[in-house]
Amino acid sequence: MWYRPHERMTNPVESADQRASVAAMFPTLTDAQRQRLAAHGRERRVADGEVLVEVGQRDIPFFVVTAGSIEAARPSTSVDRVIVTLEPGMFTGEATMLTGRPAITRLRAAGPGTVLEIPRERLLDAVVRNDPELSDILLRAFVRRRQDLIASGGGDALLLGSTHSAATLRVREFLTRNGHPFTFVDLDRDEGAQDLLDRFDVGVADVPVLVACTGDVLRNPSNEAVARTLGLNAAIDAAQARDVVVVGAGPSGLAAAVYAASEGLDVLVIESDVPGGQAGSSSRIENYLGFPVGISGADLTARAFVQAEKFGAQVLVADGARRLACDWPRYELEVSDGSIVPTRTVIIATGAEYRRLPLVDVARFEGAGVYYAATHMEAQLCRGEEVIVVGGGNSAGQAAVFLTEHCARVHLLVRADGLSESMSKYLINRIEQHPKITLRTRTEVTALLGGAHLERVEWTDRRAGTAETRDLRHVFTMTGADPCTAWLRGCVTLDDRGFIKTGPDLTRDELAAARWPLERVPYLLETSLPGVFAVGDARAGNVKRVASAVGEGSIAVSFVHRVLHA
Incomplete structure (x- = not known):
């Protein structure tokens, strides 16, 4: 979460790495750097409480504080929550400055002061692409600020969903991989879930529900609808040659x-x-x-x-x-x-x-027990459980090793007699030596069983000609593509x-x-x-x-x- 940089940087309990991270996220520009920026914009006065950028605004200007201070805040129906206060020499902006997507925070003056204002396109053309020193400073800050917003759930969207819902996983992955901060409420674990559902007049059948800062409420939205509502493509003219x-x-x-x-x-x-x-x-x-x-x-x-x-x-x-x-x-x-x-x-x-497993019910369990990726998001769904990884290539090997950090045991199933023909040697060594990985050669998944979520898996050992059913709820498949x-x-x-x-x-x-x-x-x-x-x-x-x-x-x-x- 963002904060007042000058307060955090003087906190004696923080480590040197934390202080360095804060300094990179909220640097103070030198006089020489500010002078170079001044050539591309104009200085103007701001009044106490004046809103410089509103949530959802497009074509966002870039500001350097020259006197007074600017607050970045998340709007609320009661009192806005200030997430950072920028002081003289500091500047505004995060990843939206690069993408041209709508603003996800409100910027307002915290008292009278002055700012240097530079149009976004002028900043990108004259500074980010042509001034290596300032480009490094600005890009590092923009990227780290966005990462911090993502980590703290400090975005402009609220996602209500279930960890057992394939559609919820899809929307979470879409937002995460597009680098869009959002707050996730797990309806299976949050005690106030029903109050939230009642507040937005949605039922369980509507899950997942995305609530945008504009007030739009999307029920089980497609990725296209999410992108359109959040303005992810708003700055792009598709008709341009x-x-x-x-x-x-x-x-x-x-x-x-x-x-x-x-x-x-x-x-x-x-x-x-x-x-x-x-x-x-x-x-x-x-x-x-x-x-x-x-x-x-x-x-x-x-x-x-x-x-x-x-x-x-x-x-x-x-x-x-x-x-x-x-x-x-x-x-x-x-x-x-x-x-x-x-x-x-x-x-x-x-x-x-990746190819689907050649099984009748595989589509029904996709996102609800059958996955084609092994990231931290999927790992959260199977923490402490036994899982299956299907495949003999590097992607499957990397997934198996990664999942051991979160799961009780990983069963790696391959149709071949071993891994040597399709996997890098360093991964083979790691898999063979890992106490949490069981390699099962000449073995295939032959049945997926369960209700709304995968509950049991049958695999068949082709060498022995025997089938075995296990109470396993998660299968990661990374076979040929x-x-x-x-x-x-x-x-x-x-x-x-x-x-x-x-x-x-x-x-x-x-x-x-x-x-x-x-x-x-x-x-x-x-x-x-x-x-x-x-x-x-x-x-x-x-x-x-x-x-x-x-x-x-x-x-x-x-x-x-x-x-x-x-």
């Missing part, structure tokens, strides 16, 4: 966005669900270059998301591509809300989805498994069938449509590593430049 549209915000798509935007291209990223892709759901990645102690997939992709926005890329969430108009040399993408996005080039980074390319059929050439063929993998006959219009052959990563590229897990022949996905995203941008300058 772009140099490149990136479809998918996993590691390959975000890498493409970072490199394209940093090199001056007008970039829009379209994401049907949540940023991060499969990598974003990984509990820990330990073999990614530059992170010797590992990093969670969510943290890695969140940093990439901030980088893309820093350089000016825009990200449209919960609004996936539905159709690509294949009329070279100008392309149009239709997104799920019916909007048409014109663009000169396209980078397809839609990735792949299918590409998210159905929307491209009849438009670009796919292989027999639905992956996109690119570059030298395209045969002369396939190019002829696709009516390739140019004398040159397709560039590396280019599809059967000129200027349309495919990267990451959606591409035929991809290497299933985060590093290779990032590399492909950056390489594709180099070919985008060639197409644009042809």
Whole structure:
């Protein structure tokens, strides 16, 4: 939770790390730094109680306090709750300054004073992208403030839900992966739950319920409805013609966005669900270059998301591509809300989805006992219990190790005779030596049983030919993946498994069938449509590593430049 920085920083019981964190979150600018900022804005007087930014306001200015103080507060029907007081030399803003999304806190003057006011776009163009010293200070503060708001539940939305509800898990994941702070009330544990339901005139059948700061009450909302109500895409003009549209915000798509935007291209990223892709759901990645102690997939992709926005890329969430108009040399993408996005080039980074278990009732238990990600959110649901992880790849291995920190025992089920063909050696060693992990080879889940939530699981040992039923309520499945390319059929050439063929993998006959219009052959990563590229897990022949996905995203941008300058 935010606070008066000068009070916390002088608290003798705080550690040096805590004081350093506070200083990074609420730095005081030097005179020289303030003078550089002053060149881009205007100084003006503010009156006591004057509201500078209101919750829900768009196009938020940036303020530096030059005299007096400014309070950031959460509006209330009684008395606003002050979450921070900024004093001379300190500045306003958090992650919304980068995204252009609506304000989630109210800013008001706490007494008469003066402020330096800089328009948001001017701040981003002149400072964040062109002044390395100030950029580091501002970005560090913006990101840490948002992280603090998330950790303290200090956002502008209230989510009422049940930990046993698949829809609740979906909305929580959507808000969390999009970095939007919210307060969660668990209706199964909160003693005042019925009072809250009565207050907003909702029943148990309406769960989950999202209450926005605008007063809107959404009952069991779709991700699209959540994004629309909270204004997550409010700053984006989808009809604006772009140099490149990136479809998918996993590691390959975000890498493409970072490199394209940093090199001056007008970039829009379209994401049907949540940023991060499969990598974003990984509990820990330990073999990614530059992170010797590992990093969670969510943290890695969140940093990439901030980088893309820093350089000016825009990200449209919960609004996936539905159709690509294949009329070279100008392309149009239709997104799920019916909007048409014109663009000169396209980078397809839609990735792949884990396959469902081939069982009749699997869909009924998804989010209510069957999960395709193992993050801290899912781990909270099965604390102290025994769980099953299905899969023999690195994602399954990482999930198994991570879940031992929260669960009593992890049963790792693989269809093969072992792990050596599909998992990194360091993970195999860790799994074999971990006292909480039981590896069950040649074993498959053959039945899921329960009511509203998974209650029992049957697995079959194919070697012994025996079946066993256990009272287990949580299954994490991370088996082979299918590409998210159905929307491209009849438009670009796919292989027999639905992956996109690119570059030298395209045969002369396939190019002829696709009516390739140019004398040159397709560039590396280019599809059967000129200027349309495919990267990451959606591409035929991809290497299933985060590093290779990032590399492909950056390489594709180099070919985008060639197409644009042809």
